[in-house]
Structure formats: C-alpha cells, structure tokens
Amino acid sequence: MKYKEAGLVTFLQLLVYGLQLGSIYALLAIGYTMVFGIIRMINMAHGDFLMIGSYAVYFLVSIFFADQMIGPAIALLVVMIAAGITGMIGVGVERIAYKPLRKRSTISTMIAAIGVSLFTQNFFRAIPAIGPNPRMGPKLLVDKLFFIGPVQLSMARIIVIILSLIIMAILYAVVMNTKIGIQMRAVSCDKDASSLMGADVNRVISTTFFIGAGLAAISGAFYANSYPVLTVTMGATLGNKAFIAAVIGGIGDIRGAVLGGYIMGVIEIMISAVYSELAYGFSFVALIIILLFKPEGLLGKPMVEKV
C-alpha cells in the first residue's frame, strides 16, 4: 500500500471515531442549548444526567438480565427506559432546584446548578451500590468489525452514529412541527405571551428538561458502550465539552448544538491521534477561535436584549 493511501485509510477510520464521539457530544449539547433557550440558564448539572443515564443502563441490565448478551432490540428498550428515568429526574431537578429561582439573577441559578451537580455526584458516590470505584458498563452492542475496501469499520460505532442522527432528526421534527414544539419555541421567546395563548409554561419547561435529560441519558448509554468505565464524575468532563459544543454552534439553536458536537468530536479524535494529551485543551482553543470570529456561535443569531 502506498503511503498516501494508508493516510487516507487512517483518516477515514478516525473520522468514524470522531463522528461517533461527536454524536455523543451532540446529544448532550442539545440539552444545554434547549434549557438555555427556554429559561436562559446554563445548566451546569446537565452532564450529570449523562452519568445518571449510564448508571441507569448499568443497573437495568445487571438487575434484570443475568446474561449481558441482551440483543439489540432489548438493548434499545433498556436505553429508552434509562432515558425515561433520567428524564423524570431532570423534571424533578428543575421543579425542586431551579423553578423557585426562575425570576432571580443568572448567577443564582448558575450557583444552584453547580450545587445540584456536586450534590448529585456525592449522593451517587454515597450509595453503596455505586460507591467511589468505577464500574464496568455493560456491552449493549457487541461490536463487529468489517471492511469497506481497505478501511476497517466498527459496526457498533456506525450504529451509534445512525441512531443518534435518527433521534436528532425526530427531535427536530417535533420541535418544528408539533404543538409542544411550537410551544417550546414560543416560550423561549416570550413566556407571558405564550401563557396568554393558553400555554402552560411550567409544563413546557418540564417537557424541555425531560427531553434534555433523556437525550443526555442516551448519550451516556452510547458513551458507556465504547468507553465502559462508569464513574460518578464522568458527566463533568463530557458535560464541559458538550457545553463548549453548544456554544460553538450558537447556544439556543438545536442545529448549532449538533454541528458543534460533531466539530468537537472530530477535532478531538484527530488531535488525539497526533498527541492525546492535547485534545481537551484544544477544544478550548477551538472555542476561543470560533467565538473570536463569531461571538454568537456558528448558527447563533446575535442576541437581541428584550426590553
């Protein structure tokens, strides 16, 4: 094989890795962006929903299935149930910790979110069944490797990418076309006016948290399938990167979060192929460069302050 060709093969393989990691970031970034869109709040605890989701998968599998080989249909069901559980926890967190602060300053809600994050991590650590030591996440999808020409591909990674794209397309269709989607967009623009049209603003905000936390859980399940080491702090680093992705794409814009997620994933994999210690730091460099040229993010609209 010629040298140049080998380079292309490596590139394509890395691209698949990058798109898979990007899918995980994108699913997580959507939650940041939707919550910001609807209540103008950076939910610093959002990454912890990913952690909760991956533990939910872990417990569902270890409690109900002696054998970890559960097959793709049941695996998908497990992920959906984990997403539902995490979604409900997201709704609860908003009701208990954020809703009472809704009319307060951004800084109060941000501190509340940091508090929720610290509490969640330490509370999970204190549960004996979880504890401080890492757990091995279950393999939901047994990987198969196959070749297209000289390029070796992983079935599990491609399935994660395709499922993520399907989920995000469904979400986009829901937000653009359904009654609840229009309400979410209207509430993000003007809560009073939305309630005057008959929208139950609290319910719409709860729905947004349910979707955001649920997607974070799915993201966690996908992450754990490739990197099966579960810890109570796993959501923090991933959450930071997804937050950067949301900002790069233009916070408040769902398509932006997806674009930002894929950019982050691909850059991270490509950089770590060269020098792995650099990857995390480079995410911040990418963020700064993009924000220098486009302060509102790639797809974001310049912020119009409401009077």
Next chain:
Amino acid sequence: MILEVNNLQVNYGAIKAVKGISFYVNEGEIVTLIGANGAGKTTTLRAISGLERVHTGTVKFKGEDITNIAPHKIVGMGLTHVPEGRRIFTNLTVMENLRMAALLVKDKGEISKSFDEVFELFPRLKERRTQSTLTLSGGEQQMLAVGRAIVTGGDLVVLDEPSMGLAPMIVDEIFNVILRLNKEGATILLNEQNAYMALSIADRAYVLETGNITLEGTGKDLLDNPAVQDAYLGS
C-alpha cells in the same frame, strides 16, 4: 356582567400601581380604560389575566372567581388578552404565531376558518404567512396580535393600547376590526392613551389616574367632559 373587578390592588414591591379599583364590563359592551402613561392601565389588565399577582380584591369572569389563577387557565375560560407592545413571537413565522394562538381550539375546521378570517381582514399577513415575523412593520405586527386574538376567539377580548406607535390609517384599520369583533359577539375591554379614538367607540369608559379610577361614564359623556378634554384629548 361578564367581568367584575372589585377593589383590585396590585403592587410591584413597594410601588402601589393599582390602588383598589372597582369596575365591570357587561356582555356585548365595549369598555375602555383611559389614562396617562403610568396610570396603571397595563397593570390592571395583567392582573385580570393572571400575569401579575393580585394583592387584594377579586376578579370575577362569567361569575367565577379568577383571582390569581394561572394565565393559561383564564384563557381557557374565554378571556383573550392582546398585550401591550404586541409581543409577537419573533422566532416564529406569521403562520406559526397563529397556530400558537389556536393552541386551545380543539376543532380543526374552526381553526382553519379563523385563519381564513384573519387573512381576509388583513391580506398583508396572508402574503407574509410563511415569513419570519422579524420582517413585519409595527402595523403588521399589531394586525398579527389582533389576528391571534381572533384565532384564540375569547368571549371577552382585552386589548392593551392597540394603537400605540401606529400610523393613523393603520389605527383606523385596527379599530374597525375591533368593532367588527364586537359586532360578531365579543365583549371588548380596551386600554388606550389615544383617548379620542377609544371614547368614540366605547359604550362606557373609566379614567385611571395614578392607580385610582377618578371618572366614569359613557364614552360620549367623557368625550364632552371638560376635565377629560383638558387632560386627555388635547385640543
């Protein structure tokens, strides 16, 4: 009596914006609240719709106590509120704004009929129905705000300064639609600084001054009242 406000008091922290006012609206009437900027007109309407907390007093709508009930429930009972400053959803298209207004309307046929009615009354909105509302002029935004109220279709339609910032011709157009809504059976409660216009179409009117009602009467009485002429009608 479709609306009955009794001893309504609304505060913003230490500021007493509405200081215990009472008034009523009969079914089929057009009633207007006039008063200078800061008199408490908007606060009154927002408290009626559940957007501001009522400190003391009661609001009754169709005989039911709606004091401090959530706004979306009040809309569901048939009270539609066109807010001050139009409050169009600028991230939605014209059509999506109307669809939002149809949220509580169950009957699909009724919804499409009301869309047709809005587009017939305001042909300019029809041309722009798939466009972003950011491109609308102030007048077109007000048409959309009134259009949303038509789609929501309440028995009592409350409008907060629909003429604000609009060219005279557009003001006429909007007021004609308000009159038509009234003829079709809706009761109207209207806030206006444009007192002449409001008093000319109103059955009855109340004058609000720094949170108190200082005068009331038929629209015609107040138009002829020298004090009102001095303070609100210019000359």
